[in-house]
Amino acid sequence: MINNYNVIDLFSGAGGLSQGFVQAGYNVLAGIDYDDAALKTYGHNIKGALALKEDLFDEKKSIKDIEYNLKGNKVDVIIAGPPCQGFSLTGSRDINDSRNKLYVAVVHAVEHFRPKAFLIENVPGMATLYKGAVKQQIINTFEDMGYAVSVTSKPLLAADYGVPQMRKRMFFVGFLKNLNYDYFEFPEAYLSKEEYIGTAEAISDLPSLEDSLGENIMEYEVKPQSEYQKLMRINSKYIYNHVGTKHTDEVKWVISQVPEGGNYKDLPVGVGESRKFNEAWTRYHSKKPSRTIDTGHRNHFHYKWNRVPTVRENARLQSFPDKYQFLGTKTQQNKQVGNAVPPLLAQAIADKMFKHLEEGYKSTENKTIVHYAEQIELNI
Structure with missing residues (x-):
């Protein structure tokens, strides 16, 4: 039964x-x-x-x-x-x-x-x-x-x-x-360390936002490039909450000097002096999972593009399906995503x-x- x-x-x-x-x-x-x-x-x-x-x-x-x-x-x-x-x-x-x-x-x-x-x-x-x-x-x-x-x-x-x-x-x-x-x-763990899903495997299909800040509702530009992306896109026709942040030229210049997987310790002397703590100026590594998603303090950056992740990118890294829409201001949305339990982790326990x-x-x-x-x- x-x-x-x-x-x-x-x-x-x-x-x-x-x-x-x-x-x-x-x-x-x-x-x-x-x-x-x-x-x-x-x-x-x-x-x-x-x-x-x-x-x-x-x-x-x-x-x-x-x-x-x-x-x-x-x-x-x-x-x-x-x-x-x-x-x-x-x-x-x-x-x-x-x-x-x-x-x-x-x-x-x-x-x-x-x-x-x-x-x-x-x-x-x-x-x-x-x-x-x-x-x-x-x-x-x-x-x-x-x-x-x-x-x-x-x-x-x-x-x-x-x-x-x-x-x-x-x-x-x-x-x-x-x-x-x-x-x-x-x-028990589903994946070994060698099998972990990296950030590129999770979000590489989302628009780069190089030429615009994006919109709250967007169409997919490319087909899913991994099994994880296929899973996230089930029953979703559109991309929601993929809106970029407008950085100053100076901030983008500092971010550009952080290597993939690096942080403030990898910056040249005198660069990024305003932020010096463990999570400051952290760029995700494309082949590794992200750090713990925060609530929008702008300490983490896209593995490739010189900007902070969008709400949708962070939601992907949290394992929220793309059909899951976050409401409220962008600040409120970031807080909602950062404070959440990853649905796939919750599901693993719920299944058991x-x-x-x-x-x-x-x-x-x-x-x-x-x-x-x-x-x-x-x-x-």
Whole structure:
């Protein structure tokens, strides 16, 4: 039996996690966030899902509002990517003792809806925050609520799962113990280091914008030049959000001196002095995945052209399909793309969770059959 599991996405942003779960065959009911532009993007792209504006700091009111809008639909899975800014501990076991209200909102949502499973995504630093106490506190809290909780032993690298980006993220996944679900095992890497998708393989088919700044809607000029590009272009007739940035001649002159795969350290003495930090003046390498996509701080540059990547190029490097349109100002669009979970990474975990959900269902179903058979035998 195949189930179409219902999902709600807390702190959904533009919908990277949700898109991954849609691609894995789940039924996403709603995305919840407080960012108007991100919610417009979410509602435009995650078809059939509600884009709900809620202040998750006020978890009691927001949960009531979410439940009202779901109109009786059961929640099977909760996914969330809460920020961990300002996380502070006052207790060792219960996350309610934490001053990070956003994590508490996820806890209360899971406690209220009692989904079969949940997923929480966060940055790698969460694993070592307060010498690992935060990570353990999250595990303890959900274990006490009846969930078998698994955590990535090391951050998952997006490039391992077909994303052309060296982005690392950690995940917590929990399954209800009383539904016969065991501990979850995260998916193994799909690709070896030698098989990683480079930036040229990801974006070389997009217009160069040498002669113009491009437009918000453009036609493809060339056929896809890689399997990845074919995948990204499925069901898309046009290129969206491929608008360049107008740089000064001086900035273009500085960028032109950064070699492929290089950064500010490769610039001549006296050039690019205004920016000197780890990610400054970084040019992508055509044969390697990109660095972690930022939210539009103009520190990264196209592997070939002397400009920052467009929103669409960054969306490609994040593994958003070309049909996914980002709404709002260009600044808002860059923020939405940079903050998102890569859909292909989300899908890899969602696929594995789907199998785990199905196995638990079958196991529970078999237990019922055995129990019924035992009753018949006793009656005889």
